[in-house]
Amino acid sequence: MSDQIFVGRQPILDRQRSTFGYELLYRGGPNGGHSFDDPDDATQSVIQRALLDWGMERLIGDRFGFINASPRLVESGIYRALPPEGIIFELREDEPLTDSTVEALFNAKREGYHFAIDNLNPHAELETSSLLPLASVVKVEVSDELDALPAIVENVREINAGILIVAEKVETMNQYAAALDAGFDLFEGFYFARPELLSRGARPLSSISSLSLLAEMQRQDIEIDKVEELVGTDPSLAYRLLGVVNSSAFGLDRRVESLRHAIVLLGVAQVRRLATVLALSAAGDVSEELIVLGATRARLAGELAPRSDLAGPAFTVGLLSVTDSIYQTPMLELLEELPVSDTIQDALLGGDSELGQILTIVKACESADVEALAHLAPGQLADLSSAYANAVEWADGLRQQMTMRKSSLTLAGSSTLSAAMSNV
Template sequence: MASICLGRQPILDRNHNLVAFELLFRQEETEETAHVTSDLSASANVIVNAYGKFGIHNVLGHQRGFINADPDLILSDIISLLPSKHIVLEVKESASITLEFLQRCKELKQKGYQFALDNIVAINSQVELLLPLVSVVKIDVLALTRNQLTQLVNQLNHWPVLLLALKVENQEQEAHCRQLGFQMFQGYYFAKPEVMSIKRADPGKIPLLKLLALVMQDNDQNSDIDEIEKEFKHQPGLSYNLLRMVNSGSDGLPLKINSIKQAVQLMGRKQLQKWIQLLLYTSSQSADSLSDEITQTAVTRGKLMELIARAERPHDKNHHERAYMVGILSLLDQLLGIEMQQIVNKLGISDDMNQALLNRQGRLGQALKLIEAKEKGETASIPSLLSELDFLSLNELSDIETQVRGWTDHTDATVN
C-alpha cells in the first residue's frame, strides 16, 4: 500500500486571509522540496493526486489552486480534465514559447482558465508576450534588491494584473511589498508547504488497459457502459478515483451519484479515455521508475502522428484521433513491460491501428516508421519513407516537427 503525496502552500491576501494554494509535486511525506526531472510528469501527478486521489474539494476547499503548467501541459489534452473554476495555470518565461503555445493560451483564457506568470525578476520580450494573457504576476522578491523590486512593480503597474510576492521570508520583506501595493503573498514567512499524504493501492496496469479497451470500443453505447461499470466494480480503488474525479468537476457540494454507470455517463467517454491514459502513464512512472524520456517520446509521437494525419486527410477527425492513439500506444510495451501483441489483444482496436503497432504497416504504420527513423537519426531512409507516404515533403515534415517541438524534451535540449 503506497503513500500518495501532494504538497500545497498557502497564498494569502493583504489581510492574511487564505485565498489560494499552490499545488506542488511531492513523492515523500517529509519532503519540503522535490527533485523534478520532468515538469509534465510532475504536473500530471499533481493533477491525478489532487483530483483523483484526495478529491479537489478536500485539497482546495473553496479556494483556487495554482498549478505549474509548462508548454507540454498547456498543449496537451490533459488541460481539458481540469475545470477552469478550480485552477490558475502558472506559466514561466521560456525559450519554448511559440505562436502555437500563445494561441492555445488565448483559447484557454476564452474558456475561462486563468493564468499566472511565475518567478518574474524582470520584464523582457518573453514576459511581454505573456503579460496580456495573465491575471496574476508572481514576483520572486528574494532575488531582487529593494530598488530593483520597486522599479519592476512600477513597470508592471501599467498592466491590469494582480501582484503576488513570492518567497517572502521575513516581516521586513512583507512590509516593503505591502507598501508597493502587492495584493497577495506566499513564502516561508507565512507557511512552508504542507505535504498531504494518504494510503492508496496502485490501480495496476492490466485493469487500466482493460478499461481503456472498453472505452475505446465503437459498439452500442449502453452495452459498453454496462461493461465499463462491471470492470470498475472489480476495482474499488479505481471506482473511488472515478467518483473523486467526477465530483471534482462539480460546483459546491459533492454530487449524489447513485452508481458507477452514472459517474461514467457524467464524465463522458472522451474525458474518461484521457483520464485513464493519464493514470496509465503516472502509474507506470511511480511504480517502475521508468524513464521520463520514454513518456515524453510517446506524447511527442502522438502529436506528430496526429499532425501527419491532418496533412493527409484534413477533414477526417476520426483518422486524426486513431493516428494520435497509435503514437501514444507505440511505446506502451516498453513502459509496461508487456508484449505489444498482448496490449493490442486487450485493447481490441481497429485493424489499421493493429497493423501499425505490430508490423508498421498501412498508412498509420508508414507514418510511425517515419517518426521512428527520425528519432534514430536514420536520415538516409527518410526520402524513401516520405516517398512511400506520397503526400508529405521534407519541408512539410520539418514544419510539423517545429509545431511539436514545444511538446517534449529533445536529446540535445531541455524544455525549461
C-alpha cells in the same frame, strides 16, 4: 495499509493575510523530497493526486490551486481533465513559446482556464512578453532591491491592468512590508509558512484496465453503454471514477445510484479526458484475482436484483464490495470518499436492505454455503447455482481478455497515450 503518496501545499495569502490559494507541489516521499527527472511527469503526478487521490475539495477547499505546467503540457490539453474553476496553471516566463503554444493558451483562456507567470524577470522588456497579456496572475520574486518594487508593479499593470501580482519567496518582515506598500496583491514565502507535506494511502489502479479504457475512449462514436461496460469490469477503475464525481471541483454535489448514473453525470467527453490521467497514474497493477472476483460479484448481484431499477445499484454494490481488499483499507473509510447513495453504503457496510441481502446471497454463493442459501432464498438453490455459474463464466471471459490485453497493450501503451494526449 497500502503504500503512501505525498503532495506539498504552500499557502498564498491576500493583503488581509487570508488564504487566497495553495501552490500544489510534487513530493516523492515522507522526507519531502521534490527532485524529479522530468518536470512534466511531476506535474502529471500532482494533477493525478489532486484529482484522483485526494480530491480538489480536500486539498484546496474553495480556494485556488496553483499547479506548475510546461508549454508542452498546455499544448497536450491534459489540463482539461481539471475543471477551469479554481485552478491556475503556472508557466515560467523563461520557457520558450512557439506559435502553437500561444494559440493553445488563447484557446484555454477562452475555455475559462487561468494562467500565472512564474518567476517573472522584472528587468526584461515586459512589452515583448507573449504571456503577460494572457495571464491572470504573475509571480515576482522579492529580492533585496526593495526600492524597485513599486516600479515593477506599475510596469506590469501598464501591460495588464487587471492582473494579480504575487510577491513570492517572501522570507522577512521587511520584504513583506515593502511588497505590501508597493501594491502587491498576493504573498507567498517562508515568512508566512513553509510547504505542508500531506500524505495518505495510495489507491492503486490496474494499468491494463486503464489503458483499455483509454484506447476505447479514443473512438469518437463511443456511447455510455460501452463506457459503463469498460469501467464496470474493474473495481479499482470504478472506485477512481466515482471518486471524481465526489469532487466538488466538478460541481456534481449529489449522490449517485449506480455506476451508470456517475458516468452520465460526468459525460463521455469528461470521461475521455479523465481516461488519460487514469492511464498516466496506473503505476502498479491491482490483483487480477480481485478484479475477477469483483466482476463476478457485480454480474451476479445485477442478475439477482428483483426489479430492473435495482439492477444498476446491485451491480455497483457487487463491484465495490472488494475495494476494501484491493486497497487494504476499511470499507467505512473508503465510502467517505465516494458519493454513492445511502442504500449502496448500507449494503457495503453489511446492512439488511434489499441491496444488502443481495450481497449476502452473492457471498454465500461464492462460498457454496448451502445452509445459508436455503435460509436466505428458500427453494432457489438451483437457480442461484445456475446464475453463479454464468457469472463465473462471464468473469473468466474477462480474465482471458485481460491476458490478451496485457500483451497487446504493453506494446501499444505508449502510442495509445501519445495519441490520447494529442486528442484531449
